[in-house]
Amino acid sequence: MATPQVQVVATIDELGQHDFDALILVGPEFGNLNDAIDAAIAQGIRVNAGLLASGGVLACVDVPAERLILAPTGPLDRDYDDVRRFYDAARKAADVAVAAGATRPAIMTVHVPNDEQFNQVVAATYFGFAQGLYQPLEAREHFGEELEVVSHVGIIGKADAAWLEAVESGRRVARDLCGTEPERMSPLRFAEYCQDAFAGTSVKVSVVDDQPELEVEYPLLAAVARASFATNQRPCVIRLEYVPEGPIEQTLMLVGKGITYDTGGADLKVGGHMAGMSRDKGGAAGVAGFVKAVAGIQPKGIKVVAELAAVRNNIGETAFVADEIITGRSGKRVRIGNTDAEGRLIMADCLARMVELAPSEKHPMLFTVATLTGHAALAKGPYTALVPNKTAARSGQVDALLTAGELWADPAELSMSRREDFDFVRGRTKADDLLSSNNGPSATTKRGHQFPMAFLVEVSGLGEHQLSSAAPIPYVHVDIAGSGVEGGDWQHGKPTATPVLALAGHYLR
Structure with missing residues (x-):
């Protein structure tokens, strides 16, 4: 029904x-x-x-x-x-x-x-x-x-009955995509679901699944998916675009983490920690759900561009490993610190592409949405963590999102980005520009949910668009690791569809 x-x-x-x-x-x-x-x-x-x-x-x-x-x-x-x-x-x-x-x-x-x-x-x-x-x-x-x-x-x-139905349709898409088991919602079946969900709407859907193209355009994503290409779990990037009728006043550009099953890769999740990792696609699910709401409401003045990175980080003889140095789309050389910090890698090149496109868009606002770190769940409990750059914080949009979350029962809390976060991800040798992560659990790492935002800024080229630059770009990293499922039960809890309500409450009213 x-x-x-x-x-x-x-x-x-x-x-x-x-x-x-x-x-x-x-x-x-x-x-x-x-x-x-x-x-x-x-x-x-x-x-x-x-x-x-x-x-x-x-x-x-x-x-x-x-x-x-x-x-x-x-x-x-x-x-x-x-x-x-x-x-x-x-x-x-x-x-x-x-x-x-x-x-x-x-x-x-x-x-x-x-x-x-x-x-x-x-x-x-x-x-x-x-x-x-x-x-x-x-x-x-x-x-x-x-x-x-x-x-x-x-x-x-x-x-407004039509508005409620449109937003709930989006939340339904988000719950389906997030909560469904890893074979039923493998990367290409995730893409197929999106194609069906947006059929007949004003949202254009395209899927990039060609291995050579992914390796050139999304090299960090391709590295995470290296052991999956020859299987039925091969990766893809799903692009969604909504262009309103009439003049455009703002462009929302969103990237969603869609790890359809997180094994941890070569840094294998052990001790029972793999159960529930089919929900590690909640960020991409939330982005798709928001775009579905957009498709139903068809707001004037707002253009929406999204990329969903759908990947399974399989283990195998070709799997990427810690110590590798991989050059991302932006040209930044990334040393892999831990293969279980894969979510920021699959979003990195998608975000870099958004950074390339943003200067030609009207008042762009960038987001990454991900079930990224255990630290966010530890620090914020059942609340979404928003980690903005200074341009976004000064724009007033972060405060507006926080207010919308409170009003629409989709609350979030603010986390600041600090200089220590950027120091943490800086390359340690002349051979690398950035370190993807340390080799310990994020939940026991100081500022474990803030420093990934710094990595995403640097690896995507957003560092060249900070507040003091000639072309600043507002950006918010949204970590839903604590808010993505009810009760924090990643294997059995019902997906919450966050942050669909907060985004819709702010941008679609």
Whole structure:
């Protein structure tokens, strides 16, 4: 089943005019709504004293199909409460609604605090509900699309149904691409999924999978994929481009890390750390999801160019190894410090190509998006880490993205780029210009999620476009290693589709 169709209803009194089969109330409390609902809740409390805290299903003659579902957020008046209370409550309510037999539920937020941080509460609640409804691609292909039983979702209040559906379609693409197992979503099948997802849209898709071309245009990526070329896991770069009608005011240029399975390469992941590494393509998945949202909304004034680096870093006799010196697209000579730091390598040449194109674009803004480092998950927990260059930080766009993340339940935190990061990746001899990484785990390396941004700046040529240059280019590295899956469970957790909501909330409104 596709993204559930959204139907906006102005008030609760109009529910009877539509074919809904449940009413879901999401809020910190549930009193003073109408006499019938208040009476049903009072009756429910008499037999279940914990109802207001845990939620559940009640019979109420005044709501569709007599199904009333309570989804409590808990208190909202503490300094640390935010709109995710509604997102999380709605996500749980999805399971309750499906178990109760609802296929066309309506959702209403109630007793929302009068605070600007809840300005997008209706949308955030819908996205949380949709997150709960989502079932993995492999499961849908096995059981059929009817596995997802909810076909319509009613929204009571003010909302843009078309916008919500477009963004959720993008999040669905991101979850499919990130969460699917490594054979079903090998590099070329990742590309095939993208071609299908964007068929008939205004987004142009092209795939570079020719080995000689990849070796010339993307030499660092080709090195990571060296042991994969002769297999069904051979690599590719997927290019996505959206050009709006009318004048262009800004160009967003995004690169996504799409490691379809991360073995660690010759620096093999051991001790059980390989499980879940099929989700190491979450960055490319998030970029594709954002572009899918763009395709649905078709914003004016914004051009979007993306490259998704889809690679499996197989091990084998031809695999690249530490100590190799490989010249990237920019001409920088990179000494390999550890083959398990492969994500920055496969993005490096894609980013270098974006740097080449950026001067001819209108107000370019560059991003790399990746499940890059364990250090980001350790330092930021379940939050996305944004590491901007000074041009991006001074532009105001980073602050705007942080604000959008808070409003749309896709929060991020800022990490600064420092001189130590650039010292860390500087070449150690005359034989090399850059060191890709140290040979220890990022989680135990000081500034383990910041210094990869410095490497990407230097290896791509962005260092020549810093704030003091004649042609500065804003750039933000987005590390979603801590935020890419629910609960930090990389093998079983549901993909979150981050940073689709933050990007859409800022650039597509």
